[in-house]
Amino acid sequence: MDDLNNIKLNKEDFEFVQLEENIKDEKFQGEAIGFFKDAMLRFRKNKASIVAAWVIIFIVFMAIFGPAMNEYTYKQQHVEWALLPPRVKGLEKIGIFDGTKVMEIRKENLEGKYKGTVVKIVEEYDKEYNGVKVPMVKAQVNMYKLKGAEDVYFWLGTDSIGRDMWTRLWRGARVSLAIGILAVLINMVIGVVYGSISGYYGGWVDMIMQRITEIIGGIPSLVLIILFVMYIGSGIVPFILSMILTGWIGMSRMIRAQFYKFKGQEYVLASRTMGAKDRTLIFRHILPNAIGPIITQATLAIPGAIFTESFLSYLGLGIGAPEPSIGVLLSEGQKVLLEYPHLTLFPAIIISVLMLSFNLFGNGLRDAFDPTLRGQE
Numbered sequence: 034m035d036d037l038n039n040i041k042l043n044k045e046d047f048e049f050v051q052l053e054e055n056i057k058d059e060k061f062q063g064e065a066i067g068f069f070k071d072a073m074l075r076f077r078k079n080k081a082s083i084v085a086a087w088v089i090i091f092i093v094f095m096a097i098f099g100p101a102m103n104e105y106t107y108k109q110q111h112v113e114w115a116l117l118p119p120r121v122k123g124l125e126k127i128g129i130f131d132g133t134k135v136m137e138i139r140k141e142n143l144e145g146k147y148k149g150t151v152v153k154i155v156e157e158y159d160k161e162y163n164g165v166k167v168p169m170v171k172a173q174v175n176m177y178k179l180k181g182a183e184d185v186y187f188w189l190g191t192d193s194i195g196r197d198m199w200t201r202l203w204r205g206a207r208v209s210l211a212i213g214i215l216a217v218l219i220n221m222v223i224g225v226v227y228g229s230i231s232g233y234y235g236g237w238v239d240m241i242m243q244r245i246t247e248i249i250g251g252i253p254s255l256v257l258i259i260l261f262v263m264y265i266g267s268g269i270v271p272f273i274l275s276m277i278l279t280g281w282i283g284m285s286r287m288i289r290a291q292f293y294k295f296k297g298q299e300y301v302l303a304s305r306t307m308g309a310k311d312r313t314l315i316f317r318h319i320l321p322n323a324i325g326p327i328i329t330q331a332t333l334a335i336p337g338a339i340f341t342e343s344f345l346s347y348l349g350l351g352i353g354a355p356e357p358s359i360g361v362l363l364s365e366g367q368k369v370l371l372e373y374p375h376l377t378l379f380p381a382i383i384i385s386v387l388m389l390s391f392n393l394f395g396n397g398l399r400d401a402f403d404p405t406l407r408g409q410e
Contacts (some may be wrong), residue, residue, distance in 0.1 A: 072325065072401040082397025085390040092387060096210055099203030103188065107204040108355040111195030114182050116373050119190045119198075130188070132177040140168035150178040190375050192365060202379055205357035209384075212269060212358070213338035216276040221331045223277065224284025229315050231285065232292025239289070246282055254279040258341070259350060267353040272345075276338060287330055291323040325402025333395035336388045343384055359384045 076082060100107060120132030133152050143151060156171040177183055189198035231242040261275040292315075295301065301318050309318070339359070345351045346360025347367075354361075359380050366376030 076397055076401035079397040079400065081393050085393035085397070088386060088390040089394060092206060092383065092390075093210065095203050096207035100200045100207070103197065103199060105187075105197035105200050107196065107200045107357055109196060111191065113195065114180055114185065114187070114191055115193055115195040116369070117176050117180065117182065117187050117191045117195075118373070119188060119375055120177060120186050121188050122186055132175060133173045134176050135171060136174050137169060137171050138174075140170050143170065143172070147172070147174060147179065150175050189379055190373075192376060193369065198362075198376065198379065201357045201362060202383065205359050205362050205380065206383055206387075208269065208352060208356060208358040209339050209342055209360070210387075212272055212276070212342045213335050216273050216280060216338045217331050217334045219273070219277045220280035220334065221284055221327065223281035225288050225320070225327065227281065228285035228288025229292060229320060232289035233296060233311065233315050233319070235293075243289075246285065249279055250282045252279070255341075258345065262345065262350050267351060269352065269356075272342060272351065276341060280334070280338070283334070284327070284330060287326055288320075288323060291326060292319055295319045295322050325398075329395060329399040329402055332391065332398055336391040339384070339387060339391075 118132055118134050119130040121130040125131035135155060138147055140157070151172045152175055153173040154170050155173060158169055158171075159166040160169045161167070177185060187197055187199070189202060192198060192201065227242065227246075231239045257278050258275040261278060262271060265271040265274070296314075296319055301314060304314055304318055342351060342358060343360035343363065346358050347364045349364065351360050352358045362380040363377060363384075366373075366378075366380065370377050
């Protein structure tokens with residue numbers, strides 16, 4: 034310690050750093066961006082969500098304009114042309130959507146009923162009927178020639194009573210989308226208002242409102258919807274009403290949590306001190322902070338609503354004839370699934386793509402609106 038005290042420090046032992054430069058803080062320059070712009074910048078970097086958004090836009094476009102793209106209506110019947118396979122002009126020349134079907138027929142009928150309609154014989158064999166071997170062939174048959182419709186084109190074929198499947202598919206997609214989106218919008222409005230009141234006032238108001246929510250939420254939603262539809266009847270309006278019986282509960286709970294999070298913030302307390310009314314505090318100061326979660330949850334709820342409609346329609350509790358929906362088409366197609374798979378295949382593809390696209394789109398919005406990611410690349 035004494036040695037340290039004896040050390041002498043001279044001025045010449047030290048030198049200034051940056052003696053000839055002005056020491057200054059680095060200046061950061063950049064454009065100030067708002068919350069939604071920042072969220073959209075993050076959303077655009079999510080390639081899967083962008084693709085999903087374009088797929089949804091395409092399906093919505095086709096649901097609106099697709100039924101008008103050919104000459105048939107969704108309820109126009111051509112019984113003599115029932116169960117025709119898909120046929121598209123141009124594609125038939127390369128063996129795709131050519132209106133043919135592989136059938137098992139008796140060989141003797143090649144010169145009878147099926148004369149001039151067989152495109153290709155796939156296989157010849159004998160089949161035993163009551164102890165007698167009958168010559169059979171598996172042949173690719175032009176179903177349009179067989180039913181006298183050589184000049185007719187049904188792009189996705191026809192159903193069991195000869196209705197055009199292209200028109201019915203996109204009409205059904207329109208109905209399913211309309212039911213799903215309208216139900217979610219109504220649920221969103223109810224849930225936002227209910228959750229805002231519950232979360233803002235708290236106390237005994239919140240306690241009573243949450244007990245009501247728990248009672249309604251304790252009833253299985255699917256059972257409640259089925260009973261409601263069976264009692265009221267089928268149709269678009271009764272179906273939407275049945276889906277909003279319990280559909281708003283999830284939104285209201287999320288909004289309530291957001292209000293408990295933000296109502297104690299300083300800017301809210303300052304506004305209350307300055308005499309702001311409850312309505313102003315709720316809808317101007319607190320609720321805008323929950324816009325991101327509201328949009329995200331509503332988007333993710335749409336595929337669930339569409340699936341519920343399709344499921345109940347598949348069970349025969351949905352939209353009444355002749356109005357189609359995705360569920361109605363699936364229900365009709367499964368009756369002849371093995372012989373005519375195209376009646377089930379196309380509606381199944383549409384609902385699968387819709388489910389996947391809405392979920393990817395909703396996940397992208399959720400990540401974009403996440404405040405913990407704000408300002409990150």
